[in-house]
Amino acid sequence: MTAAQAVNVPAASTAVAAHAIAPRAGGRPWTFYVLSAVFVFYVAALYGPMICIYILSFQDVRGGLVFPMKGLSLHWFVDLFTQVRTGDVKGAFDRSVKLAVIVTIMTVVFSFLAGLAFRRRFAGDGIVFYLMIGSLVAPGLVLSLGVGLLMHFIGIEGTWYTSAVGAQLSWTLPFGVLVMFAVMSRFDRAWEEAAYDLGATRWQTIRMVVIPILAPGLVAVALFGFTLSYDEFARTLQTAGSLNTLPLEIWTMTLNVTSPSLYALGTVTTIISFLIIAICLGTIATMQKRRASRVPAH
Amino acid sequence: MAARERILGWLYVSPLMLVLLPFFVAPILVVLATSFFQSDGFGGLIANPTLQNYVEIFTSGLTANLYAETIKFTILTWFFSLIIGFWVAYFLVFHVRSPLLAIGLFLLCTVPFWTSNIIRMISWIPLLGKEGLINMALLRIGAIHEPLEFLLFSGFAVVVAYVHQLTIFMIVPIFNAMARIDKRVVEAALDAGASRLDIMRMIILPLSKNGIALGSIFVVSIVMGDFFVIKVMSGGGSASVVGALYEDVGVLQYPSAAASAVVLTIVVTMLVALILRTVDVRKELTR
Secondary structure: OOHHHHHHOOHHHHHHHHHHHHHOOOOOOHHHHHHHHHHHHHHHHHHHHHHHHHOOOOOOOOOOOOOOOOOOOOHHHEEEEEEEOOHHHHHHHHHHHHHHHHHHHHHHHHHHHHHHOOOOOOOHHHHHHHHHHHHHHHHHHHHHHHHHHHHHHHHHOOOOOHHHHHHHHHHHHHHHHHHHHHHOOOOOOOHHHHHHHHOOHHHHHHHHHHHHHHHHHHHHHHHHHHHHOOOOHHHHOOOOOOOOHHHHHHHHHHHOOOHHHHHHHHHHHHHHHHHHHHHHHHHHHHHHHHHHHOOOOO | HHHHHHHHHHHHHOOOOOOOOHHHHHHHHHHHHHOOOOOOOOOOOOOOOOOHHHHHHHOHHHHHHHHHHHHHHHHHHHHHHHHHHHHHHHHHHHOOOOOHHHHHHHHHHHHHOOHHHHHHHHHHHHHHOOOOOHHHHHOOOOOOOOOOOOOOOOOOHHHHHHHHHHHHHHHHHHHHHHHHHOOOHHHHHHHHOHOOOOOOOHHHHHHHHHHHHHHHHHHHHHHHHHHHHHHOOOOOOOOHHHHHHHHHHHHOOOHHHHHHHHHHHHHHHHHEEEEEEEEHHHHHHHO
């Protein structure tokens, strides 16, 4: 829904529009300046608070939860990973990353297949679609409670690598499929038909034509899968069993820990998120660039 | 051929269904069933059908308060995220002239969506606190003499945290809807002598309607289904429907938790259905 579509915004249209809205040559209407201010304010409010806690996490042992900054050290990062009182952060971190990898792989594969299916109507497609939307908007804790009770009735102990995977997929898959919709709407069936005409089998067509063309979109799906799983809270709450994932650990800390180690954890987890985002967006950009350079000159 | 298409379609969505059936449909049904059970008080369930759990919900004055409170936050969050989201999207689509810059700025807005919500929420503490940056700044310039108490651990902080987290859900669909508006329509309107207000009222607003509806579905369903923002940011001052549900779960009162989960799910479904009446979501998403 986001990255994939954003990359494909028709190039010329924005420029034309700006010209249409501001017809005078070079002149900007007053609304431009007002809206620029709104935009700058929004971005500042979006990033400002986050930057504050990153800065505050580098205080020394005297540090508190608010400015001014007291000293400069890595004390709270060490504290985070060595203190018992802050819980098993290392283990939670480890589990969250593994869980996110499992969920990402399943999200990419399942969303891709569902995207293929939804290109044409098939009997009962509406049911699948609205089940998916239902799964997306259903309150996370309600589903979490339901999965927990279900496991209880069946008599299986829920764990982060079984029930939590399923509960998270019920959240990441609808997002993944929505991104696939956006990606698929720009996929030209003619390429696929050309492959069939040349004698390719269905599997060969998917492997050698469809997947390479859709690759940037699939990376975007992976980005959604990983980050939504890695930060998922409500649906994991009743389904992860006895061992915490990182968001559950952070949640416990917000209620118990009133030291900058909470901020340190915020900094660490955000660095991971940013790394993933950078890798995914970088991969998409590289693919687009290579693709552009491969187009032969007419 | 048609039968073949159908089989193939279902084959492709079967992994999706294999997730949705056990992890969406079944849990909802289990919650529905549990809501008619009785609790033995120790986390066990007595399968003796009763309406007692629902009677308690509808006769308790607390329920009305919880819903009033939750709906108040939902409306406030929806209103502010819509206003901000609409103008940010409008700015990016119609005012930024370089398409590359527009995409860059759009991505700048979306990046925090892929980071932890809880961390983004607690990051308001050093700003809004009694000794936070905003109070310190206001004290220094002499605008106030006492620190403002209402900034943190209050309804204000709850709305700030929600708008901070959820405006992106407005920006993305509205941005997509606006980016699809044929710019020649706008030019034609200008040529025909329309004012900029007319263009907004008669072209841009109607054509972004679907995006607004889609964003509203996200914002409304997320705020209605959330509890940790209200719990942390109100400092315990405000309660929420899901918060109360979670307390029930905490004391192992599964049947009453399930009953309030059912009521909440019905309310959210009705709100979403109300929004869906104004827009064909499927057409909007798949075209």
